[in-house]
Amino acid sequence: MKSNRSGAMWLFVALAVFALTPGLAVGSKALIHGAASEPRSLDPYFHNETPTNSMNKNIHDGLVSFDAELNVMPALALKWENPDQRTWVFHLRKGVTFHDGTPFTAADVKFSIERCKSWEKSGFKATVTQIDSIEVVDDHTVKFTTQQPFGILPRKLAQVMIMSKKFVEANGNDYLADHANGTGPYKLKEWVKGDHLTLTANAAYFRGAPTIKEVVLRPLTNDPTRTAALLSGEVHIIDDAPVRDVDRIKAAGNVTVISRPSLRLIYLQMDQDRENSPKIESPTGKNPLMDVRVRKALYYGIDEEAIVKYVMNGFAHPAGQLYPSFVFGYDQSIVRPPYNPEKAKTLLKEAGYPDGFGITLDTPNDRYVNDDKIAQAVASSLAKIGIRVKVNAIPKKTFFPMTDRRETSFFLIGWACGDGDASAFLDGIAHTYDTEKGFGRYNRGRYSNPKADELIVAASGTVNPEERLKLMQNAQRIVLEDQAFIPLQFQEDIYAKSNLLEWKPRADHYMWYYDMKLK
């Protein structure tokens, strides 16, 4: 008896020593992510931006979710059907609980969507704006009614995390900024802003307990710092690995660079509805960008292959349309025409600008990877066809309001169809600017073609996927024939990771720790 007890004692001491030995016990099972941006809030309806959504997605679930290629798959809802064009019935998973043990029911769904729609600071209002009403049929069935037939409702719902009604009502909005209670694979353990955010595995997760038991996100916003942390072995993975460090990372033995095409298109917008455009020096006094031949000349006159090769070190693909191949709405039959400065010059001559014109190209210099450098390269490309481009590179906080006020004639900007559907681009940019209906908010060149508008509106009111696809493809064809925009490139997401970590990046740039494995 006595010896038994002292044995237990020794075991306890050994365990205590083991637990206190730094680096061994904890370090071997915690995954450390060196993040390029820190999440801004743990309230999943506040900021609709990638780093924040990515984190919240680890803590919460939506009714449905996206796989790595943005196909819709079941999550909190197991299946759904349309009794009619405007009604959607979702059948919820049973036996799911929130992290605090409260069971998940249809009331939480109704509450969540309503909060998402009505909270003043919600960044997801546009995502759920088409939902008219939600009805709790029973504890595990909800019925959505949309304002008009709305085919992409599941894609929209994949972005809306479901919160616990009880938790939100008990604690109030402000509390949610740094507290969370979801159904997701990870629970929030601790968030010391600016330093680290720690998650622990939710053993009761409905898809099965995660293999990695603890995840630490460390915000390393400075590029060289992030690379150094990876190379010195302090983190397992970094996102947005800096392009200029790629060769150095590749040269180190125990780390790998991985990249994949992202959703982001970099493109140019042109002022198309004003004879007097603010930043053009035109020999005729007119706005040359109103002529489709000039817009086409710009498209043919940019050597995008060279820009991808020399400015992007190959981490991008020349774009011939408005969204990449894994977005629903992509058109395989459209290919980018090869660089053709001769044709560009001919088109300019036909349009009455044999000697070109002068123009300012506005660009942010801190928003996209190499944004201002791409603009410089565009300028030198266009110089060869006689267009004198002055690049005006400014910080994003001045750039975006400036384009909103339309104090620009020609500008470089990016877009990502976050829900994996072409409608994001078509509704938000290609449609005529229309405050009332909420279309074309980013159509800052004011392109307008009623034929395209008609197709875009028709697509947004169609439920059948094949019909929608056809409508959207036709709309895009018109927009590209008008050369309403100049697509430049699809950028790649670049990550670098320790060889101990197994993971494939996702199209939406979300860091979904549930899919990761540590050797």
Next chain:
Amino acid sequence: MFGYLVKRILQCFLVLFCVSFVVFVIMYHSGDPVEMMLPPEATQIQVQALRQHLGLDRPFHIQYWSFVKNALRGDLGKSFIFNKPAMELIVERIPATLELAVCAMVLAVVVGIPAGMYAAVRPSSWLAKTIMSGSLLGISLPVFWLGILLVLIFSVLLGWLPSSGRGQTAIMAGIRFGFLTRNGIAHLVLPAATIAVFQLALIIRLVRAGMMEVLLQDFIKFLKAKGLSERRIIFIHAMKNIMIPVVTIVGLQLGNIIAFAIVTETIFAWPGMGKLVIDSIHGLDRPVVLAYLLVVSLMFVILNFVVDVVYTFLDPRIRLK
């Protein structure tokens, strides 16, 4: 003394008022935070609604007036981005910054004053020459370059010290401190050294110049003639006379590195105020930027006051008026 205090407090209010006005004007004109907060697919109506909710659709003078009214009641507003009181966000970050700044300054003072004195007393020795050329290097190295170089050598190549972050912290009196754990100290070394190098070089040069000047003065000769030991002359009589400029500079520089350790904090991912404020400036988070600059101004006013008080101890001829 009482009159002096009242004057100082009034001055302080004037300074804070001017700072708040200038910052408000700059932030008001540098862009629209709502444009940065909402996702691109938000409609114009939703953008307008949020602008109204945050009170950003009102004219400048009304926005500023409501800020002043609330500030006088101690409420500096809620961060647009974090949806938490701006003051709370800053207070959360103060310990990290303070820890870093104080460590760096202590390092600089403890090494800098003796080194500077040595360089003044034995100017022709090889050690003095090394100190002086080292200090020249220290003054001219840009902080960001030095920081990255230290990381490259000590973290990436040698693997001795962590490259970033604050590491393990322990809680003392409800505040997180890194210097209480071994891991925390390891994390502190590189950023503190990065900041300390410039301060160290500055102090060395200041102390040396002051010392050399004082050593030529008549009272030193008199003390020597009186038969005092060299040690006593240098460490007591000469030192008292060079401390006034040193205290002034240490006070001001301490303020500077607390307020503007932004570069170092960014390089080392140090979770201090500098990193918060740079993110807030990028996100046009006006309440946080304002609160930060007000806190910093207040700190400078207080530091200057402390420096003035210290003068009276160092030189009894100085009185606070």
